[in-house]
Amino acid sequence: MKALGALSFLAGLSLAAMTPPAQAQTAFESAAPNAVILDAATGITLYCRACDEPIAPASMSKLMTMLIVAEELEAGRITEATEFTVDPRVWRTHGAMSDQSHMFLAPNSRVRVGDLIRGAIIVSANDACVTLAEGIAGSESAFVARMNRRARELGLDPRTHFANVTGLDHPEQVISVRDLARLARHMIAAHPDFYRLYSQREFTYNNRTQPNRNPLLGTFEGADGVKTGHTALSGYGLIGSAVRDGQRRIVAFRGMETMAARAAEAERLLRAAFYDFQVHTLYPANAEVAQADVWLGGRRRVPLVTRAPIVIGLGVGQREGLRARVVYQRPIPAPIAQGAEIARLVVEGPNFARREYPLYAGRRIGRANWFARAWAGLGDLLGGGE
Structure with a gap:
């Protein structure tokens, strides 16, 4: 050559545009074992720490669950007024009888899709996710097969694989933090109206109000999503996004030891996304x-x-x-x-x-x-x- x-x-x-701000004297390094920063407009990776390593995503994988739901809505196969029945098994294994995040769905009740969506997005309700999956695809396994097909269609890493719709630890439930950020970018661009639900601060169902667990909402200027996650295998993680001065950045990370550490690292990553990195x-x-x-x-x-x-x-x-x-x-x-x-x-x-x-x-x-x-x-x- x-x-x-x-x-x-x-x-x-x-x-001047390429000169880092005065407070940024050293290269940024995330405290999370796996972390990524994406520029939403271009899709380029601004920062990566083991960002392509397959990890246990916890509830952050619900982003793919909800992407399938958003596509069902857009295709007109369901509406927010569509009702699905809560299987008593779901109530026992993923609802009020379990120790998982849930929205207090009653067994055999008929629930609007709009409420199930909000429960899944805002309070990370596992009972809502499984009820949506069974209502749309007939079974959770059939819905998961669609999630995996969609991952291939979107060009995600071939190692990315889903085994359930909730994000519960499973040896075959793996995705990289870069792919999580790419999923968020796709959701934001392809389904902006649906994405707005991720910024809602609380959700009330069955006379019970639960808060959104995303620590960025209301604390980091411009933050409007996306999803937290926590399991024993994954640790505390988060997909976050914010807009400042017309620019959107997306971050994803996992492996923090406490909720407080997750909140601190989420703010730190997003702050670095806007102040320590520039797109040229x-x-x-x-x-x-x-x-x-x-x-x-x-x-x-x-x-x-x-x-x-x-x-x-x-x-x-x-x-x-x-x-x-x-x-x-x-x-x-x-x-x-x-x-x-x-x-x-x-x-x-x-x-x-x-x-x-x-x-x-x-x-x-x-x-x-x-x-x-x-x-x-x-x-x-x-x-x-x-």
Whole structure:
């Protein structure tokens, strides 16, 4: 591969915009064993600590449960007025007779889907989740199969797998915190009206009012979700999201030892998301990045262009030593089809993991005429080639 050399895109970025705030003197490090920060607009990962490791998600996996419910509502197969019957078995194993989070559903009662949704989202009610699953799919196992199919359709990590709708510990119930954050991003973008339920502070059913357990609501400016989780295997975890100055960030983590530690780390991660990390567009879509040499073409150079915006996230200390270069096989033989992927933009630095982005031919390059090809061949013969 031939490298065109370091590009000057860094000079084109605002130094002021790339300078970390005064209070951020060292690189951020989460106290959670697994943590991630996503930029919602671009989907890029701003921070990762073991964020692709499959973990026990606890009730955070209810986000996938509710995504299926949201899609059922949107498809018109159910409405909030639809009623499902509470199986007495659900009352015994996941409801008031259990030690799990529940919304006090009565056995054999008919309950509106709208109430079940709010119970599942706001108070993390396991009895509501199982009743929804059985009402929609006929059984929890059939509903779980849909959750796993949807995970594949959304492009989640192949290791992500659901075994139940509640998030209770199970050896086959695993997902990474990055996938949890990606699920939240999808829910927010695809079902904004449904997502608003995650910001409700309390829910009353059967004359019992229970609070939303998300410690960010009402304490962190701009926070509007998403979901807490806790089991013996997972520890205390949370998916959180907030909007400030028109920018949305999403965080997910697990493994804290207490509720207080979870609340503190949730605020710490979101604060870092807005103050310690910034998103920068290196090139917009359809921008020319460089030009590459063409062999035996009607033109000697072909423009290398982006197809989608090239966006990176930078944290404290990551800008220092950051470099970019274009690499391609030299020279590129004609003919070249417009839009063909023919080069890569490589961005890397001492504190920035190497990333590569495809570059495409900005125009069609036909073959040179026979005389030009013959002349080039003669030049190679006399010059001995490279």
